[in-house]
Amino acid sequence: MDDERDERPDDGEDTPVGRGSDPRGEDDAVDAADLDADVDEDDDDLDELDGEERDEVTVEIRGLSLYTHHGVSAAEREIGQRLLVDLRMAVVDCDAVVTDRVADTIDYGEVCQLVALVAQQRSYKTLERLCAAIADRVVADYGAEEVWVKCTKPEPPIPLAVEEVSVELWRAGDGS
Numbered sequence: 001m002d003d004e005r006d007e008r009p010d011d012g013e014d015t016p017v018g019r020g021s022d023p024r025g026e027d028d029a030v031d032a033a034d035l036d037a038d039v040d041e042d043d044d045d046l047d048e049l050d051g052e053e054r055d056e057v058t059v060e061i062r063g064l065s066l067y068t069h070h071g072v073s074a075a076e077r078e079i080g081q082r083l084l085v086d087l088r089m090a091v092v093d094c095d096a097v098v099t100d101r102v103a104d105t106i107d108y109g110e111v112c113q114l115v116a117l118v119a120q121q122r123s124y125k126t127l128e129r130l131c132a133a134i135a136d137r138v139v140a141d142y143g144a145e146e147v148w149v150k151c152t153k154p155e156p157p158i159p160l161a162v163e164e165v166s167v168e169l170w171r172a173g174d175g176s
Contacts, residue, residue: 128167
């Protein structure tokens with residue numbers, strides 16, 4: 001069995017070969033023009049999809065835990081309780097599948113902030129109304145084609161043993 005050896009000339013130094021360096025010792029730095037070319041290629045890919053059926057993406061948030069003051073009783077509205085929020089948002093013609101840009105989809109971090117604001121800025125007696133308020137804002141602010149919202153009270157204030165209570169609402173945006 002023959003030993004396979006590196007054919008590079010030995011310069012006497014142990015130089016690691018890794019990201020950003022070439023086995024020949026030449027620098028392999030990323031050029032800004034190369035990055036611009038990549039973006040242009042992405043735009044070309046996007047142009048190719050014009051007129052064709054595009055992907056529909058679902059952005060999902062599960063288990064957003066918020067402390068809120070919703071409920072029928074005055075005690076629920078005064079003391080408050082933990083609420084879990086789940087959302088699904090349909091993004092038709094989601095350009096981010098080609099461009100890889102957050103600006104071309106729904107930013108779930110921003111949506112979480114918006115949901116927290118809606119759920120905590122005022123008190124609703126019913127989870128149905130809270131779900132509707134959340135769905136309305138997501139459709140209005142992010143243009144989602146469809147929104148599904150579920151609000152869950154993990155410790156509902158009722159005199160029976162119940163694991164949780166929840167309300168789900170589905171709403172189509174103006175584009176559907």
